[in-house]
Amino acid sequence: MSEVNEVKKIAVIAGDGIGPEVVAEAEKVLKRTEELFGHKFETEHALFGGIAIDERGTPLPDDTLAICKASDAVLLGAVGGPKWDNNSKELRPETGLLGIRKALGLFSNIRPAVIFDCLKEASTLKPEVLEGTDLIVVRELTGGIYFGEKFRRETENGQEAVDTCVYNVSEIERIARQAFEIALTRSKKLTSVDKANVLETSRLWRETVIRISADYPDVELDHVLVDNCAMQLLRRPSSFDVIVTENMFGDILSDEAAMLTGSIGMLSSASLGEGSFGLYEPVHGSAPDIAGQGISNPIATILSVALMFRLTFGYHEAAASIERAVKNVLDAGHRTGDIAVDKSSAIGTTAMGDLIVAAMSK
Ligand code: NAD
Numbered sequence: 001m002s003e004v005n006e007v008k009k010i011a012v013i014a015g016d017g018i019g020p021e022v023v024a025e026a027e028k029v030l031k032r033t034e035e036l037f038g039h040k041f042e043t044e045h046a047l048f049g050g051i052a053i054d055e056r057g058t059p060l061p062d063d064t065l066a067i068c069k070a071s072d073a074v075l076l077g078a079v080g081g082p083k084w085d086n087n088s089k090e091l092r093p094e095t096g097l098l099g100i101r102k103a104l105g106l107f108s109n110i111r112p113a114v115i116f117d118c119l120k121e122a123s124t125l126k127p128e129v130l131e132g133t134d135l136i137v138v139r140e141l142t143g144g145i146y147f148g149e150k151f152r153r154e155t156e157n158g159q160e161a162v163d164t165c166v167y168n169v170s171e172i173e174r175i176a177r178q179a180f181e182i183a184l185t186r187s188k189k190l191t192s193v194d195k196a197n198v199l200e201t202s203r204l205w206r207e208t209v210i211r212i213s214a215d216y217p218d219v220e221l222d223h224v225l226v227d228n229c230a231m232q233l234l235r236r237p238s239s240f241d242v243i244v245t246e247n248m249f250g251d252i253l254s255d256e257a258a259m260l261t262g263s264i265g266m267l268s269s270a271s272l273g274e275g276s277f278g279l280y281e282p283v284h285g286s287a288p289d290i291a292g293q294g295i296s297n298p299i300a301t302i303l304s305v306a307l308m309f310r311l312t313f314g315y316h317e318a319a320a321s322i323e324r325a326v327k328n329v330l331d332a333g334h335r336t337g338d339i340a341v342d343k344s345s346a347i348g349t350t351a352m353g354d355l356i357v358a359a360m361s362k
Pocket of ligand 1: 018022077078079080081082094097264265281283284285286287288289290295296297298300338
């Protein structure tokens, strides 16, 4: 996909709260990747979120957007915090998040859920059920019921509310292709989740996914109804590899899948647009309750870099090196406070980042 020595531009948005702490550790990983693998990254920092409101009077300044658009990928920490909670809508960090996704044309959200053996006890599920779980939920992000027409009307039975769910073929095609492409880089197994027994949008979804599957003969495709998928995720999560689904189903299933792993500090994510461009960020927020204490877990952000390597740059070896390093550090017993059983032995953000960097190898 990419030449090893091609310089890759990464917009780095630290954001608010623990954002700057965890992003700093991810940047160390970028630097170590350059040393180990010869890849070259050019990073440019940009203001976004609460800090941008304070310094520029808007959560998403034009130059931040310009930096992102001129980059191959964006690495984002987290935004938000109580300081801005009572601001008007346009002066809220979350408004910036919606704005940046729209402006960058990001139409899918990718959430891996991987079980680290040594953290199985952190999950609410039995360890034997979790064994071998390593899945990705690919969620359509810009269509469906969240974006359809919504209104209320008076009827003879009182007030009625309507939410419409709309999907067109091209919206389904582009997310399906993305999911097939991701499946090709993994175990070539794709599960499309819908509710085709009752919803017309789901019937179009299924028809379209089946048509696109003709271009991916090496990928084994199956279809699961959303209610069944919700059950199977709890019963035998390891049977899934890549799951692709529409916006609302994906919203719910990706949170369910995330909770299999037990800790929010471990979860990476990507939002992808056309081509290979993507925005990578931890699933967690700015954690204002622990910000500035140096105790946040940087692993979600570090694993977001690994995801960036895989999905945007095609640097699979470097990605594997990061993932292996995280596993080795955890296997050796090192824990930040959020994943430590014995809190007194917990290490800080920088120490965790340094250990992961030191554990990276070719
Ligand atoms: P949160 O994810 O920030 O925190 C939830 C809990 O998890 C907290 O107790 C926190 O300390 C802990 N936690 C989160 N990440 C951690 C980490 N890396 N290491 C250790 N512990 C961690 O969710 P919240 O408290 O609901 O939201 C706080 C702020 O973040 C709000 O302003 C919210 O709007 C914002 N937010 C931003 C994003 C984003 O930037 N994409 C996502 C979610 C929430």
